[in-house]
Amino acid sequence: MNINAVSRKKRFAILLTLGLLSAIGPFSIDMYLPAFETIALDFETTIEHIQLSLTAFFVGIAFGQLIYGPLLDKFGRKKPLLVGLVIYIGASILCAYTKEPNHLIFLRFMQALGSCSGMVASRAMVRDIFEPREAAKVFSMLMLVIGISPIVAPSVGAFVLTNFDWHIIFVILAVLAFLILLSVIFILPESYQGNKEMSLQPRAIIADFWHVFRNPVFLLYAAVGGFASSGLYAYLSGSPFVLQRLFGLSEAEYGAAFALVASTLIMATQLNRVLLNRWDSEGISKKASFIQASAGVLLVVITLSGGMNLYVLLALICVFLCSQGFIFPNTSALALAPFGKLAGIASALLGCIQMALGAFTSASVSYFHDGSMLPMAAVMGSSASIACLIYFLVDKREKNTVS
Template sequence: MKKTPRLLVLLILGLLSAVGPFSIDMYLPAFKTIATDFDTSVDHIQLSLSAFFVGVAVGQLIYGPLLDKYGRKKPLLIGLGLYLVASILCALTKDANHLILYRFVQALGSCAGLVASRAMVRDLFKPEEGAKIFSMLMLVIGISPLLAPSVGALVVEHSNWHMIFIILAAIALLIILATIFLLKESYAGNKEMSLKPKAIVGGYWEVLRHPIFLTYCLVGSLASAGLYSYLAGSSYIMQSIYGLTEAQYGTVFAIIASALIIATQLNRIALNRFNSSEIARVANSCQLVVSGILLAGTYFQWINLPILVALIFFYLCCQGFTFPNTSALALSPFSKLAGSASALLGCIQMGLGAFFSAMVSYLHNGTAMPMVSMMALCSFLGLICYQVLPKILKINKD
């Protein structure tokens, strides 16, 4: 195999990272249509989103040790194949509960791309490059929320929601082919590594008890959970409360999501002057301020649609600065256990995302309060972790 250009490698890694987000964003505009088709409620369909988060969280723990033992590509291709099959099952289902189950299986497949791409960044690039590389990958990941909801809305308008999952299956097939023919193996694997439960748990425990990993994993994961809270509640709020059509919701969603692209690319510039820890601290503090305004404004009912969109836009801007820096910092101490560290990082991120998105559904009361309160709580807890954990664990944040 000829050497693949660096830019193409980054593109493929970005696509692997974007499989999960695209699977989330593309069907959000179809929630009401799916609920009507299955004769159920929107909050019941929202559980398919929570099931996806749970699947990604659980699945990453499975792939981590496999990636460390067998290398990156073999487990990755198995996961992508599972995703392809599950996407077809989602397209063919005629029952809401089956959709929730198949979304869980689809997530188990998609998380292979998330874990492998992060581990490959750790394999291929020096630790000091990590935050910039993650910011570059966010260019590809960021296209997902820009395009996916609009594509999903157009598909529903001109065809039906089943076609969304057929398109996801086709995308998976293209990524599988790109992985086979264009992406070189970045780590041969450690054949001596044991896959016995005790050894796997021991490896994860070694990662988890590292103070740098624990601190930045929790800070970044809580920030991400705020984003997932928004994803869980935005469809109902934009369409049912503010009366947007599916197409209009897709457009507004894309505008808000552009904040991630803008912020992650500004982050690359900021890294030339400030270190990752400093940037993460400021971003986390700003996110708390924005979410506080959002919460107060919603409670006192003075927020209209433009103000809501603007505040969530700035909330996601903060996330765009937090994610690449906390991810790079959390993975920086590891080399041989990069796959396990990546898996545990992703598991905790998605686990918290699943919990807070499920809380949005559980607290559903016909207002925006469940969504904005969870967003604010995530920001508050993230800042607490950033301020308290380094003192308890005796690490230098700078």
């Protein structure tokens, strides 16, 4: 597909659809965060128990992407994507009617299996259509849509909790996914027809994944992006308790604070597009990684010193997420650049690494929960520091071939 041959209006519609596909997962996370306490009370359980539904979602996305990657490379991008969206819609409706916390945890896993089809397909389609520098700009545009999610979703969730109940949150998610499904059918073109000769035998699939994984360029940027993103998921998991319980924010105030922090992510992704006209993706993301690690370390130090207050906390998290807005689009474009026919598998493996680390950090925040904000701060600081160390200490080798 030649994206330059379509009209500006059609190009905008395609990019918006890709952005919405990328945002399904984040929106599914952010919209129900304000409802953790309400859901826990309704199910007569603890917030820590409900946090496992978030962990299950991360695990589902990490596992599901490994399934969709080979399917996208064999059957093209749209058919597996449509199947995933149908799964997501069905799981969302069931989430709205469940009456048991463990059922909710399982259904969130199934919901994640559906949502990750959009995340894998959108990244692969960007790789299909754009060259690496332009792809980094497009990923920044997609991050604009993704970045709106933390602003809109918690506010919508808080509004629903105020006027209805938490079950309606999942009804809204099902309706949104249905509208995206229609956009995929009628707006999104097929960017890759698939490789009918590609084998789906387990041994062949494992060989393809191993071929991608052992590429030094992919491995470097996937690791940096994965650890940097995992700090964000630690924040998502720990912020309801920290901001609402420790700092006493109401559901509406939590949504407003979440929106303020997320706005820095949006501004960074759009500034990244401008900076790419002067600097390359590696230089931008390397500086951002250092800044993010510095913010994470300060978060831990100030927490341990007992000098943390709400305004300092929000300021440091803003810097942390602002850095993520530069790291994610650039490392994603660089990680996928070496691959052509295996772009679906590369996209799946990239997302799997990111979400697996996100699931681990989310579970770590819950596991080490001690009634303070230290678990969240420590996991955020550690994740960003590891990403920074990898970037500055690991020598990358030049890619030799395009797969």
